[in-house]
Structure formats: C-alpha cells, structure tokens
Amino acid sequence: MPIVEFIQVSKRFGPLRAVDDVSFEIRRGEFFSLLGPSGCGKTTTLRLLAGFEEPEPGGEIRVAGISMHGKPPYERQLGMVFQSYALFPHLSVERNVAYGLERRHLPRAVIAGRVARALELVRLPAAEFAARRPTQLSGGQRQRVALARALVLEPEILLLDEPLGAIDLKLRKAMQLELKQLNRALGITFVYVTHDQDEALSMSDRIAVMDQGRLVQLGTPAEIYERPRTPFVAGFIGESNLLDAGEGRRVAVRPERIELRDPGDPAAGLCGLPGTVDEVIYLGERMRILVLVAGGTRASATLQNEGQLARPLRWSRGDPVLLCWRPEDARTLEDA
C-alpha cells in the first residue's frame, strides 16, 4: 500500500488555482521530491499533506490508507522541516528538540535519552550544543537542529520544504548526501520540496514535476531527465534543444547527446541538421558549442574537453557544421 495518496486534490486561493487536480502516490520509504519553479504549487502540496491547508471538497489525501480529512496537523504525526527552520528562539537546542516529546508527556529520562540520540544522529555533539540558543548557531547547525527536532518523534514521513535553500553551496552538497543517507538508514519516507533540479535529480528516488498547480510528470530522475514529456519539463530539468525534426514534429535533444560532424559527412543512422558555429565556450571539463540552425534557432552541444592545447577543437566561429543525434535520444514532446 502506498504511504501517501493524493486523489484529485485541488487548492484555490481566491482566483488562483495553487494546486489543480493533482493525483499521485508515494511509496513507503522512498525519497520523493516535488520539483518546480516558485509558484508552481509544490509548497502548497506539501502543506496540504502536513494539514496546514485543507483541500477543496472532492479531493482526498490519505496517509497509510487513512483519510486525513479534517485532521489537524497536531494529530497527523508527520515530521516537518521548514525553509526558515522555525526553531523556537526562546528555547535551547535541547528544549527545541524535546518540544514534540514534551507535548506527548513522556517521562523526563526518556525525553533526555531520545534528544541525545537525535542530536547524535544529526552530528551535533550534545555536550557542546544542547544548551545553546538558536541565535548562537550557524545556518547549517540550525538546519541540523530542525532535522533532529522532527526526527526525534520517529515519524513515518518527513516533510522538507526547501530545507537547504539558505545554506551555502559547499555545505549544501554535504547535507544533500547526509539527507539521502538518513532516508536510507532510517527507512523514513522523505517528501522533499525543491526548485533546484540538480538537488532533486541527485537525491530523489522519484520526482514529481509541477507547473502552474498541475503535476506534469512523475518518474525516476532518469525518466524525468531522459524522457521529458512536455517542453516545460524538458526546459526546466537540465538544458534541452527543441529542434525541428521535419513533418512539423518538434523534438527535444540534450546538449550532451548531440554529435557534431562536418557537412557532407552524414553518419548512417543519425538524424542531421545543418547549421553554423556561433560560439565556442570553454567550461573546463567540457566544451559548449552554440550552433545557429535554419529558422534562427540556436542549439547547444556539449562535448568532452579533450585538451584544447593538445587536441584543439576542429571547429571555430563561422564554420558550417552538421548537428547529429541518435533517434532514441530525441524525445517527441506533447504540447503543454
């Protein structure tokens, strides 16, 4: 049985359809991401699951098969990590983590033990951090406290609303790995909201891509990246060239799937489109070549950098070139 079911869930704010007839299932233990640009409805979807918003009549949300209709957040037993962390500023780290346990009126000794274990889990030594106030912590440390505060209750589902948004890049990479490892080690279902496609691709078991309140595609990172169903998904997740494949068909081809050849050197079994090299960009490990094709479209191809000093690229600005790709690397897109 899926642990979370959304069945035709909608949420309107005045005239705005924040979430528009969304249905999906989340499997027990998976790392599930809601991905999309700001305003796409991903955070509202998470808040509907948490119980901070109620869906419009007709839609239903189930957790472990049980309808959440009318259940307030404090009865849903879900863990939640907020973008702003939302740590209680008047309480110490220890009391912040203990907060949920205190609400359950557990004995003091039990609370102390579980708080210590939770802090250990997020690698904050209790001896050093337990007595501190949230204001005396760095952003990354606050993030860990917020995580410990949710995990200490041993929820079946952990909801995370852009939890790494306010952390600098290097720490973010480390935290991504840690979150993924926590998900695997604890067996807790993670529902993760992000607008960062790299983050979603690298951490998720499955990704739900949202746009304008609708769920546009649901699949594994490889399915989402390699088989985008709409121009929106193709454009939002990574880079895509939208190319004219003749007969009015438009296809999406990833820049790294494009091969450049000299004109008049068409390889068997490849589709070809003639163009002119417009720009050659040096990226270090890769080279990016922008090509102007007929109709004014600018396509982008990335090639491995084989060493420009030892083995320079054959083409430079203004050279005629043939864009080639394998038919299986081209996705015919549905119109959004």
Place this chain on the structure above:
Amino acid sequence: MRRLPTWLLLGPGTLWLGAFFVVPMLLVLAASFLQRGVYGGVEPGFTLEHYRRFLDPLYVRVLWRTALWAGGATVACLLLGYPVAWVIARSRRYRQLLLLLVVLPFWTSFLVRTFAMIFLLRDTGLVNSLLLRAGLVREPLTLLYTPFAVLLGLVYGFLPFMVLPIYASLEKLDGALLEAAEGLGARPAARFFTVILPLSLPGVIAGSLLVFVPALGSFVTSDLLGGAKQVMIGNLVQNQFTTARNWPFGSAASLVVMALVLVAVGLALRLRDRGAAQGLAP
C-alpha cells in the same frame, strides 16, 4: 549628511529633565524630611514623622487599596487587551483601522471621558435606564461611587497602553513557529503557553508597567468615579498639597508611591530577564 555631535543631541533633553524633573524630585525628597509650615510650605527641622504616619492603619488601608486597584486594573487590562492585540496582529486587512480604533479615545481629553462615565453609570444613567427598561432590575443599581466604578474607569483609561505593546510583540511573531509547534503535536492551548505567551512576554511586561504605574498614581478617576470615600494615594498627595496644606506629608506620600513603582519595575525586569534566560516552563 553631517553628524551632529552627541552633546548637542543629548543636551536639550538633559537640561529639560534636570531642571523640571531632577530638581523638583530633590525638593520633594528634602521636603518630606522637614517640618510642616502653618500655611503650607515647609519649615526647617529634620523629622521622620511623615513617614511614620504611614504606619497608621488609615494610610495602610489607602496604600493597600491603591495597590489592589492598580493591580486589578492591570490584570483586567491584560485579560481584555491580550485577545484584542492578538486579533490586530493577525489581521491583515483591518490592522490599520483596528489600531486607529484603539488609540481613538486619546483624541478626547481624559477628564472629559471620565465625566462621560458618570453619565453612563449614575442611577439615572444610560446603563441603569436600559436595565430598568428591559425589566432586568426593579431599582437602579448603585454603580457610581463604588470600587467597581473606579476599576472600570482605570481599565477604560489605560487599556490602550496594554494593547499596543502586546500588539507590537505579537506582530513580530513568526507564523512558521506556530506551524512548527502544531506539526510537533502542540494543541492550541499548548501553542499559546509554550510559544505565543513566552515570545510576547516583553510586550506583556511593558504593557503591565504602562498600566500599573500610572494607575498607581492616578487621582482623577478615583475622585470622580469613586466619590470622596474611595481615596487612592494619588488623592492623598493632592489633598495634602491643596486643602490640607501639609507639604511634607504630601511629599512623603508621593515618595512612597515612587518606591512602590520602583519595586514593581524591579520585579517586572527580573521576570523579563528570567523569561529571556530560560523560556517559560512547558
């Protein structure tokens, strides 16, 4: 922009307070230890007699009554004002309007508003005539010139001073904290006592002081609404300087009020620091 020197910024205020607050306070302090002049004023000769007079049960009662009424008004303002402040802080569309309504009474003189209370409360006043007409009472209730009337007047007069500071601290409260608490299993009452109240404590303390301190020294309200019988220490001070012409005793009385105020402020500050140091108990 050129920066003004510090002495120029502090100077005028310091001079003003020095001339019109510190010097008079010192005069009052000195007067409270001197002999009473026959036609008012003071005469030389050190004495503690004026302070000793406060041990007289008559004045102990006045002090007790004053503290009780000021404290009662503070508690009543807190209970009435906190929910109002909460609603204003949570309201988006009507916030400005509600704030305006809170400070609207200040547009009229305090004296006029207190007189208006008399017209409401007296035997033939609005309250009694409505009660009589509705058949809820046969005889008019005695509302005016009672402790109840004084308390009503004090609460009415000082309520905005409670609402505004509490509003200011509630308005800063991050809504995500309440959602976090809710997600962690806190029911509404638990959210109030573990998150909302501790974080608005500075406002509660400031508001309580702003009500308690002026209520402690008030004399107009008790004079007009309590009649001559229900004397507060403010009335005592006023009487000593006017009709009784006992300046030293009046000075001693006002210093006793000040001592009470200092005790209250000290307690409030300690409560605030303790609240800041450990949060309220769960």
